[in-house]
Amino acid sequence: MIETIRAAFVIARRDFTAIIFSKSFFFFLLGPMFPLAIGLAAGSLGQQVSQDIDRPVIGVALEDSQSAKLVSARAALVKNLGGAALPELLLLSDVNPADPDIQTKLDTASKPLNAIISGSLEAPLLTGSQRDVKRWSGKIALLTETALAGSNPVKVRTDFVAETDSSEQRARLAIAQGGQIILILLTMILAGMVLSNLVEEKTNKIIEILAAAIPMDAIFLGKLFAMLGMALVGITVWSTIGFIGISVMSTGIPALAAPAVGWPLFCILMVLYFSMAYLLLGSLFLGIGAMATTVREVQTLSMPVTMGQLLVFFLAAYTVTKLEEPAEWLAVIFPFSSPFAMIARAAQMDNIWQHGLALVWQGLFTLIIIRFSVILFRRNVMKSGNSARKKKLFARMRG
Known part of the structure; x- marks a missing residue:
């Protein structure tokens, strides 16, 4: 056992x-x-374009004094509600409040207008399409009420309580849920490199040279932990x-908010x-690499494993809200879904x-799979050497 661990350390240090x-x-x-930078840039640009397109503009066709009150009311409400x-x-100075040509102004305004408010603050008239009028009639009523009250919105008293159990x-x-998603993404992105590394060394016959001097268990352990160290460096x-x-x-x-076991743990x-x-x-990919001889076989054999990994993730994600139920215990005991189910338990249970x-x-x-x-x-890669030794033994027996 000590010799195997020492040999595995040598292989791990070499590969790492x-x-x-x-x-x-x-x-x-x-x-x-x-991809992350492009995604953030595209998301930010798309959000900005969406805001520019969806930004509502209401035209104001009121008397100057009433328009000023409405603008002041909006400025006061923005402090509490946000812009x-x-x-x-948009103040429409070229529209006669007594007889405004609303339809024409909606089509020819300097900015695209959702609706136009006319009449007076005491009896406002909101003109626009049916969808826009229904959407903004409540906000316009709030603006006019605030304007009539002197542009001073009512101050709401607040009382804070301790965080409730439900929140x-x-x-x-x-x-x-966030911990599970991070684990599955990192695992699926990084674990495939174990398979490519093994297949490359099989193609170059390096693995057979190592197998002649070091136990295969040590080679597999060393390669696995070397790739794990590389993954941890990348994550750091x-x-x-x-x-x-x-x-x-x-x-x-x-x-x-802190998880049940606390953020450090x-x-x-x-x-x-x-x-x-x-x-x-x-370790499962190492087994696939042991059976595969070409890159095409690697892709064919690894696809079911990847799909199966998604299925066990779905199992663990399904049981997040079902602590200590049979389905959740299945996710905890089944080895491939156990890490995802247990990180969910760490967030919700303090034991x-x-x-x-x-x-x-x-x-x-993991040790069972590696074995x-x-x-x-040995059966798929080293069988050529075994068959040669058997033929030599048979030849000696025949004399």
Whole structure:
């Protein structure tokens, strides 16, 4: 056992150093940044365009004194309701309040108008399409009432109470769902590199040279933990950049509700459960790599595993709101869905001992899969050497 661990450490150090100090690893770190930056830019641009298109503008065809009161009322309400809650007002100075040509002004105004308010503040008339009038008649009534009251909206008294159990439960449920989504995305993005690394070394016959000097269990363990270390380095870099970006863009990290076990322990459990999910899926990919001989076979065999990983994620996501029910216990016990189900428990339940049992169970199942993958590798890759030895033995028996 000690010799196997030492050999696995040698393989892990070799692979980890070769990956980290390669030029391709730098571009691997930059890879997710480009889609993320493009997505943020496209989302921001789309939101700005949508706001420009959907920004409501109401024309005001009232007397000058009443128009000024209405504008002052809107400015006072914006302080309490925000600018997005109220339509923009456009004063129509070239319209006669006594006999306004509303239809013509709706079609020829300098800005696209949703409706025009005319008449007087005591008896306002809102003219526009049926949809716009129904949408904004309530806000116009609020504006006119505030204007008639002297542009001073009523101050609402406030009384704050401690956070209720229901609001805390909803916040923890959101944390559980967010933790599951982060785990599945990172696992599916990074675990496939184990498979490509093994197939590449099989193609170059490097794996057979290593197998001649080191036990196959040590080779598989070393490769798996080397890729896990590479994944953790990438996650650390991305997380650091993300925290810096959030701090700069929002002038500080926003305050979030705490999970049941607290943020420090929850973050540690996120790392541990990601590691176990990565090792479980990576060990399964090692078994696939042991059976595959070409890249086409790798793609064919890995597709069912990827789809199955989505199914176990859906199982864990389904049981987030069903703590300690049979379906949730199934997600906790089944090894491939256990990391996702347990991180949801960490967000909603404060007992810690269960996480130790879950991590031990997931680690044991990982070792079982690695052992089975080694057997498959010996039967599929090393069979040529075994058959040659058998032929030599038969020749000696024949004399």
